[in-house]
Amino acid sequence: MSAQPSSARLHARKQAMDDLDHRSLGPRLDLWHIQEDAPGMVFWHPRGHTLYRVLEDDIRGRMRRLGYAEVRTPQLLPRELWMRSGHWDKFGDHMFSLGEGERAMALKPMSCPCHVQIFNGGLRSWRELPLRYAEFGICHRDEPSGALHGLMRTRGFEQDDAHVFCRAEDVAGEVARFVALLTEVYTAFGFAAPEVSLSTRPLLRAGSDALWDWAEAALADAARGCGLSYAIQPGEGAFYGPKLEFALRDRLGRSWQCGTVQLDSVLPDRLGASYVAADGTRATPVMIHHAVFGSIGRFIAMLLEHHAGALPFWLSPDQVAVAPIAQDQADYAMQVLAAFDAAGLRGVLLADGETLSRRIVAARAASIPVVAVVGAREAAQGTVSLRERDGTTSVLTLDRAVSTLSERNRPPRASVDRAGGADLD
Template identity: 70%
Template sequence: MDDLDHRNLSVKLNLWHLQDDAPGMVFWHPRGYALYRVLEDYVRRKMRGAGYAEVRTPQLLPREFWVRSGHWDKFGEHMFRVDDGEHTMALKPMSCPCHVQIFNKGLRSWRELPIRYAEFGACHRNEPSGSLHGIMRTRAFEQDDAHVFCREQDVEGEVARFMALLGEVYRDLGFPDYEVALATRPSVRAGDDATWDRLEAMLGNAARQCGLEARINPGEGAFYGPKLEFSLRDRLARSWQCGTVQLDAVLPQRLDASYVAPDGGRARPLMIHHAIFGSLGRMIAILLEHHGGVLPFWLSPDQVAVAPISRDQAGYGAEVLAAFEGAGIRAVAYDGADTISRRIVAAHDMAVPVMAIVGKREMREGRVTLRERDGLQADVPLVEAVSRLQARARPGAPAAETP
């Protein structure tokens, strides 16, 4: 592994670890989980703003449920199973069938559609040990699942809505460009060819209406429907498949989803599956390797390290730390017995983007010296330091402000 491999970076930056006795299971350390929550909370706000209602569904469900959805035949060998003596249960490998259960509670009308659900779904898949790779491919992971229940005439608008959201998120993360592929029917699939013809044409048209020219990825669709796959290209020119939009007429039928149509009869909704990241862990790994471990200010687990030059400034250093934290800035004290130069090196090694250095003059005048990783410094009043860092903490904000 090279120094920019996310597995090495996780050790250097104290983010998470994996153990041989728990393969594919991630132990998130405080700094790693801080990064995890920043991404999760950011996407949660974006989804809520785009009209999605957040839900939460069970981890453990009966075998019969997965048989009805078709996932037992497709993924059964990769499910973790539990036998309670009477029933065979399985940990969910994905959340989509669970969202159908929520949709099915109550009589739905066409006037309610589209209905949009989102979930940070904790999923488990019994992946072969040889396929596991750091946190890019694990056995326990969290997906940014989203599903829309709609009519055919809603598909184009819903895909456009999601595409706008996906573009905003990827730009904020430092990926202004992405590649798109239309994955078509696999050899083993559910549904008849006429339905596949209709859904592939519908999804392809929706992509074109969004100005996307999707290359064809034959045979790589989900077993229940075609999908658009979105791949990011990192600074090393590597391509990573992340986001997806999938069009599905199978699960609503198998799980008996319906709504009251305008003519008073019952109709099946179409189901659109969405994900921006696919897996939060995988996106974190991509971001770390893309940025070489030095994340943008808004993503950094620790955004500013507060360092009093001597113990005489410890009290003022605590005030500075509290001011940053009160403004929503992730601050950490670097107030050990080491020299200030050693603490600067330590903060640099942990990829902390800014140091706030306080000495006698800063304490006397209510100021701080903001020091960037490249050595540039700005001596400013504490109030200004707080406002500067708050501005940089916005998603997609410039990496640094010129002193």
């Protein structure tokens, strides 16, 4: 048998995989681009930024309901701050810095020291704890060019950073709260339960062995209290504390590390954080670092590859394309679009000079999940013909179409109570 068919099949398989790579999907769906003269920096297009904001707004709302206060901190900070925190010794080679002496500054590679500065902005009491801060922090890291990989590894990115300042006795409850949040988010975005790892003390670290003994035991106990089974990753912890890492598997079986929760007693001490304890003495808080998405751009890349570009309705940048059959229905098409917009649905008008079939093909190529076709009959009867990705169609009144699509315009939710428990709706 000739080897040509096998070679052709291999080529076709590679082409199919390339087509599903987020680096191909992003430009093809007009979401973003990265150009040669700005390696590792992402230019988000309108459709891509819409998707970006859907993710950001979703996690923002969930965290607000759980008692997190959103903050904003500078991107450019004194190098001395990073030296005191220990990040300069650990990450200085991968930080963008400028200036010398008293004017030595650096772009932040993460937000944790900044949140300590906010905590230090006033005299804190044990009655205020746990104190929770959240930030969509823009970070920069000078990654080597060979490590850059689309949205998966960039030099400029945004994280869903959060930090909890608490007492040792609060740790188990705060970790449970985070795990419940993480579980509901991953479920809503279409992923199965994550694989969990406990990363322990690295060779180069800050803090005493006794402190690490307590932190590793406390985080392990909290994980078991949440019903988590985990693998041990020796030596993979942060320099300031151990961490739980949560990895998601996509539909191709690939594993991607996303969420993390880290237990830290080092940075608060180094940066002078303290509170007045119940007995009137000054005590150093425990600091819990966590993120659900990690890098938002990286999570978008995962979502696109996991869903092969066909995002669920609630995530799609453009959810419904309104397509009048003829120019005579243009006014009614605008009425339909306005009704969708008023309901918070993301609609787009496809009314150029192309044939209806070509416009429907263009909507499918843009991965718009629903096309609302309006012709003379629909305009006369106040209806729309909805065409789904799978080819099914339904003719509904405009009000019914709006309510039907609105029902789909929210993620599957799980309610998380303030004690950290989760119940799927």
